[in-house]
Amino acid sequence: MSDLQKKWAKAKFNAMEFNELDEDRENADGSSGGGGGGGGSFMPDDDDSSSASSMSSTGTVIPSPARALFARPRGFPGGRSLDPIPWTTYFERELFLPSPTSPGTTHHAYLTSPVSAGPLFVMHHGAGSSGLSFAVLSAEIRKRLPTAGILAPDARGHGSTTTTTSDKSPDLSLPTLSADLLSIILLTQKEMGWPTLPPIILVGHSLGGAVVVDLACSNTLPQPQSQSLLGYAVLDVVEGSAMDALQSMQTYLSTRPKGFVSLREGIEWHVRSRTLRNSVSARTSVPALLVEEGTGGGDKGARKWRWRTDLGATQPFWEGWFVGLSGKFLRGKGGKMLLLAGTDRLDTELTIGQMQGKYALQVFPEAGHFIHEDLPEKTAIALVDFYRRNDRSALVLPPKVSELLAQGKRV
Amino acid sequence: MSDLDNAIAQLRACRPIPEAQVRELCHKARELLIEEGNVVTVNAPVTICGDIHGQFHDLMELFRVGGDVPDTNYLFMGDFVDRGFYSLESFLLLLCLKVRYPDRMTLIRGNHESRQITTVYGFYDECLRKYGSANVWRYCCDVFDYLALGAIVLGASNTLSPNSEAGSAAREVEEDTEIEVCNADGDIMSQFSRLEGGASRLLDPVGSAMRPSATATNGIGGAADSSRNSGLGGAGAPSRTGPPGSGASGSSGGTVGNPAGAVLCVHGGLSPLIDTVDKIRLLDRKQEVPHEGAMCDLLWSDPDEIDGWGLSPRGAGFLFGADIVKVFNHRNDLSLIARAHQLVMEGFKEMFDASIVTVWSAPNYCYRCGNVAALLELSEDSSGLGILSRTNGDVNRSDGGVGGPRGVLMENDLAGLRSGPARRYRVFQAAPQDSRGMPAKKPVADYFL
Numbered sequence: 001m002s003d004l005q006k007k008w009a010k011a012k013f014n015a016m017e018f019n020e021l022d023e024d025r026e027n028a029d030g031s032s033g034g035g036g037g038g039g040g041s042f043m044p045d046d047d048d049s050s051s052a053s054s055m056s057s058t059g060t061v062i063p064s065p066a067r068a069l070f071a072r073p074r075g076f077p078g079g080r081s082l083d084p085i086p087w088t089t090y091f092e093r094e095l096f097l098p099s100p101t102s103p104g105t106t107h108h109a110y111l112t113s114p115v116s117a118g119p120l121f122v123m124h125h126g127a128g129s130s131g132l133s134f135a136v137l138s139a140e141i142r143k144r145l146p147t148a149g150i151l152a153p154d155a156r157g158h159g160s161t162t163t164t165t166s167d168k169s170p171d172l173s174l175p176t177l178s179a180d181l182l183s184i185i186l187l188t189q190k191e192m193g194w195p196t197l198p199p200i201i202l203v204g205h206s207l208g209g210a211v212v213v214d215l216a217c218s219n220t221l222p223q224p225q226s227q228s229l230l231g232y233a234v235l236d237v238v239e240g241s242a243m244d245a246l247q248s249m250q251t252y253l254s255t256r257p258k259g260f261v262s263l264r265e266g267i268e269w270h271v272r273s274r275t276l277r278n279s280v281s282a283r284t285s286v287p288a289l290l291v292e293e294g295t296g297g298g299d300k301g302a303r304k305w306r307w308r309t310d311l312g313a314t315q316p317f318w319e320g321w322f323v324g325l326s327g328k329f330l331r332g333k334g335g336k337m338l339l340l341a342g343t344d345r346l347d348t349e350l351t352i353g354q355m356q357g358k359y360a361l362q363v364f365p366e367a368g369h370f371i372h373e374d375l376p377e378k379t380a381i382a383l384v385d386f387y388r389r390n391d392r393s394a395l396v397l398p399p400k401v402s403e404l405l406a407q408g409k410r411v
Numbered sequence: 412m413s414d415l416d417n418a419i420a421q422l423r424a425c426r427p428i429p430e431a432q433v434r435e436l437c438h439k440a441r442e443l444l445i446e447e448g449n450v451v452t453v454n455a456p457v458t459i460c461g462d463i464h465g466q467f468h469d470l471m472e473l474f475r476v477g478g479d480v481p482d483t484n485y486l487f488m489g490d491f492v493d494r495g496f497y498s499l500e501s502f503l504l505l506l507c508l509k510v511r512y513p514d515r516m517t518l519i520r521g522n523h524e525s526r527q528i529t530t531v532y533g534f535y536d537e538c539l540r541k542y543g544s545a546n547v548w549r550y551c552c553d554v555f556d557y558l559a560l561g562a563i564v565l566g567a568s569n570t571l572s573p574n575s576e577a578g579s580a581a582r583e584v585e586e587d588t589e590i591e592v593c594n595a596d597g598d599i600m601s602q603f604s605r606l607e608g609g610a611s612r613l614l615d616p617v618g619s620a621m622r623p624s625a626t627a628t629n630g631i632g633g634a635a636d637s638s639r640n641s642g643l644g645g646a647g648a649p650s651r652t653g654p655p656g657s658g659a660s661g662s663s664g665g666t667v668g669n670p671a672g673a674v675l676c677v678h679g680g681l682s683p684l685i686d687t688v689d690k691i692r693l694l695d696r697k698q699e700v701p702h703e704g705a706m707c708d709l710l711w712s713d714p715d716e717i718d719g720w721g722l723s724p725r726g727a728g729f730l731f732g733a734d735i736v737k738v739f740n741h742r743n744d745l746s747l748i749a750r751a752h753q754l755v756m757e758g759f760k761e762m763f764d765a766s767i768v769t770v771w772s773a774p775n776y777c778y779r780c781g782n783v784a785a786l787l788e789l790s791e792d793s794s795g796l797g798i799l800s801r802t803n804g805d806v807n808r809s810d811g812g813v814g815g816p817r818g819v820l821m822e823n824d825l826a827g828l829r830s831g832p833a834r835r836y837r838v839f840q841a842a843p844q845d846s847r848g849m850p851a852k853k854p855v856a857d858y859f860l
Contacts, residue, residue, distance in 0.1 A: 127860035206860055249860065311860060318860070336724060343494075343532055348779050355462075355754035355776060357713045360726030363531045389726060398683035400719030401734035 082264045084287040090135040097187040104164025107184050109153035118147025120198040126206025128311045130159035130288035136281045137372040140380030153184045159288050172317045178214040202232040209234035210321045217332040230390045231335025239325040240347020259303030266290050281373035326350050335390035341367045422504040437550040439510050444557035449696050451559045455567040457484045459787040461751030461770035465495025468842035476595045476839045477786050480508045481515040488751040489521020489678035493532035520558035521678040522710040525700040556697050564674040567832035568792035595839040672746035679752045682708030688743050733763035746831040758785030758838045775841035788835040
């Protein structure tokens with residue numbers, strides 16, 4: 001852990017001038033597993049309270065003395081702010097992009113443009129989530145890679161994307177979502193007047209992972225745009241374990257509250273139930289998940305904040321999202337990274353692929369399913385490192401033997 | 412019976428030894444390992460094994476198939492821990508055997524012998540579960556830092572020794588056999604001879620173990636081809652012949668380099684920063700595995716069907732092609748590189764005209780991958796020529812390093828392929844399921860959309 005942390009600390013201190021969000025992140029460090037900010041990076045190697053232990057998934061890790069110097073209040077956010085944080089804190093603009101293929105559909109996306117030759121991270125959220133799921137992560141990425149751009153769209157039936165049918169059951173099949181993502185990328189290029197697409201890293205969480213893998217694998221990005229795809233990263237979704245989990249999904253969904261009295265209550269529920277383990281992330285992303293219904297009157301205690309997306313109704317699409325995901329993940333071109341919240345989530349195909357060295361795997365046992373919201377810093381470090389490794393403009397490999405021979409060198 | 416022998420007996424029964432004893436063992440092991448160079452010299456005969464990954468019962472099966480310590484001289488190429496449920500017992504047993512029989516047991520470091528990796532992939536949690544504290548994990552990690560990075564096998568013979576496991580009918584091994592693949596009971600599944608032009612003979616893999624004369628003609632094409640398609644993984648698959656493992660034909664077309672040259676064993680592979688074996692010797696190895704640099708590459712890199720060097724999808728190390736391996740072997744007077752690190756469904760895989768081989772020793776990896784495992788036996792060269800022709804890393808050291816014609820890889824070196832050391836692969840399957848207590852499966856995550 002220490003090497004990674006040192007590297008990260010270096011990156012952090014180099015990026016000190018980009019901490020414009022610090023006032024909003026006051027308590028982020030405290031509740032993220034990477035806790036203690038800089039303190040963690042100077043821990044000796046043998047510190048057994050290291051945040052890498054999966055024991056800490058219960059959140060009861062006792063800070064070591066070294067860490068306590070920097071530690072902020074953690075745990076349940078008693079007395080702390082649960083106020084929503086607006087998206088403008090994180091993104092440069094929002095885009096409303098009318099779909100050319102399906103009239104009446106307007107895609108909504110959050111964008112921070114890349115600077116000069118910086119890469120564009122295109123991030124697709126999971127089912128029931130929204131583009132703001134990546135807001136805190138995007139800030140962390142830009143701290144470490146200030147030239148990076150972030151494009152985080154809302155999928156159909158999620159966030160502020162609108163469809164004509166505006167009924168409760170939009171078409172959420174994988175081909176549709178994958179085509180949507182492609183057209184959003186191209187529409188964004190047009191809207192922003194970019195002559196060419198910047199180098200792209202696709203990032204997908206859960207269902208979004210299936211979408212980006214499908215896009216990367218289908219080679220539908222037209223030439224020369226397909227050249228710009230450097231790689232793709234998938235957050236906490238694996239075909240085998242996702243299919244297993246589907247059986248219990250309706251049961252899980254039935255345990256969720258049907259609605260909340262206020263946004264604050266919604267945020268509090270996400271933090272208290274440990275669905276999201278970082279209150280700043282929750283304050284940022286939860287408001288987009290809920291929609292106020294029946295504003296006219298009603299008694300005060302009514303749970304008028306309802307889920308924007310009826311996940312139960314999306315059940316017909318579930319299997320289609322995940323079938324064949326592992327194979328496609330391994331088949332696609334470009335760098336591949338899988339971020340998981342536990343090694344036991346790998347299925348057989350990906351276990352073999354991992355041991356054959358076909359992709360990079362990072363595991364954050366202390367995170368929940370929403371890795372990027374629970375541990376935005378660590379996820380950002382992993383993604384930025386992933387980009388740097390796959391950045392073709394910077395890649396210099398040692399010469400080939402045939403080249404050496406051609407130069408008349410003895411080998 | 413000494414304490415050590417008691418500890419070995421207890422660990423063989425898959426029971427952990429007390430923390431105090433682990434501490435003492437690790438201390439002794441460190442004293443022993445600190446004396447070893449980064450590249451340990453091992454004399455043939457030797458049995459080379461790949462990844463174990465805490466699959467204790469399969470390690471026992473390995474010892475059954477390969478022979479027990481100290482009767483067999485073992486070289487383990489790292490990745491003892493993580494993923495399996497008995498990393499602790501597996502590693503401590505190997506370490507006990509190392510301390511008890513230092514000359515019959517060689518352990519080199521794999522990428523999983525690292526603090527960072529073990530905290531994520533199971534060894535740390537296992538120590539915590541079995542001892543209630545991380546002390547034992549810490550002792551083991553201190554030992555990891557002292558493990559050698561590679562080994563050089565000297566004096567490997569061009570002919571196989573008689574197959575001692577092959578039942579009652581101990582056959583004479585024919586002089587020209589280069590590769591022999593046996594199953595767990597020592598029955599020969601296939602055989603490849605180093606005839607002119609790489610033509611090979613293959614025994615009928617099923618049921619003919621006791622009929623060595625039953626030289627079948629099927630599969631010759633596949634094996635002869637393999638000098639071009641570099642062995643097992645080849646798409647042309649006529650080399651797949653019978654039970655798992657026998658498809659692993661290997662290439663008997665011969666090897667570039669000194670026929671009696673040494674065999675370099677390393678967990679991952681080569682590094683662009685390492686062009687001679689001596690450069691490995693210069694590394695400061697007593698540290699956590701770094702994220703980049705020569706030491707990292709040796710433990711992380713993979714061979715691949717590319718030209719030159721490539722980016723490793725793993726996120727650490729490099730990919731390297733046939734040209735890199737052949738030049739390295741030639742420059743260092745090696746006949747073969749043996750490495751582990753990659754799961755091979757057939758247990759072993761020879762690549763690049765048999766200049767490099769991957770050996771994988773964890774059958775049914777993670778208790779679900781369905782692969783077989785293998786170990787590689789190199790026999791002793793009774794003529795002694797193998798040792799004499801060894802120049803210990805540098806070509807032409809005897810002529811002051813100026814380098815005569817032999818210091819340069821000539822075009823005709825590639826044409827006139829010569830044979831590497833004779834290799835016997837023993838392929839084995841996972842130990843029976845009922846012999847292990849499987850910890851309960853973790854519940855699946857409840858939210859996954």
